[in-house]
Amino acid sequence: EDQVTQSPEALRLQEGESSSLNCSYTVSGLRGLFWYRQDPGKGPEFLFTLYSAGEEKEKERLKATLTKKESFLHITAPKPEDSATYLCAVQAWGKLIFGQGTTLQVKP
């Protein structure tokens, strides 16, 4: 069964304290792994798509990496505005299957 597991469920950081979020997946034939950001009461906002092991993508303080079994979202020197829930999803049979998300809080 296709499955996505994210850890930790919640993460509290001080401003400037770098860390990583994990996304482990099992899927029959990965076609793409997606990272989204979601603010309270809003829909998910697209961040990255990764297609093959070894691929990396960056956007501002965020960097996503992919291996054959997991993906990491690295956050470098986070700011309070990076506080949000980060969702990981795999593309399977034409649709996205999501993990439960990691809620990040960055304190000034």
Next chain:
Amino acid sequence: DTGVSQNPRHKITKRGQNVTFRCDPISEHNRLYWYRQTLGQGPEFLTYFQNEAQLEKSRLLSDRFSAERPKGSFSTLEIQRTEQGDSAMYLCASSLDFGLGGYTFGSGTRLTVV
């Protein structure tokens, strides 16, 4: 294009009533998806369309739920005889074939059943 639009943004209904939500996808996207999200959880797949054809329905989708996409444009999701457990955020997304170019989500409809 203004992205994926969902209406209403919020809906409060009494248990047992029927509700209908609308989703307007990005105009050039031929695939449209419905998801449900409860507090602290990731979005859960419900169903998706390619043009007007409903290609897949989740086993979680009870008979009280029905979705349509007439003419392959906007879509509606109807919930009959609502229950308190239906309270959730209902998200709509759209994409090109096979998710090429990514999946774009709307802001969702928050349903509260009292």
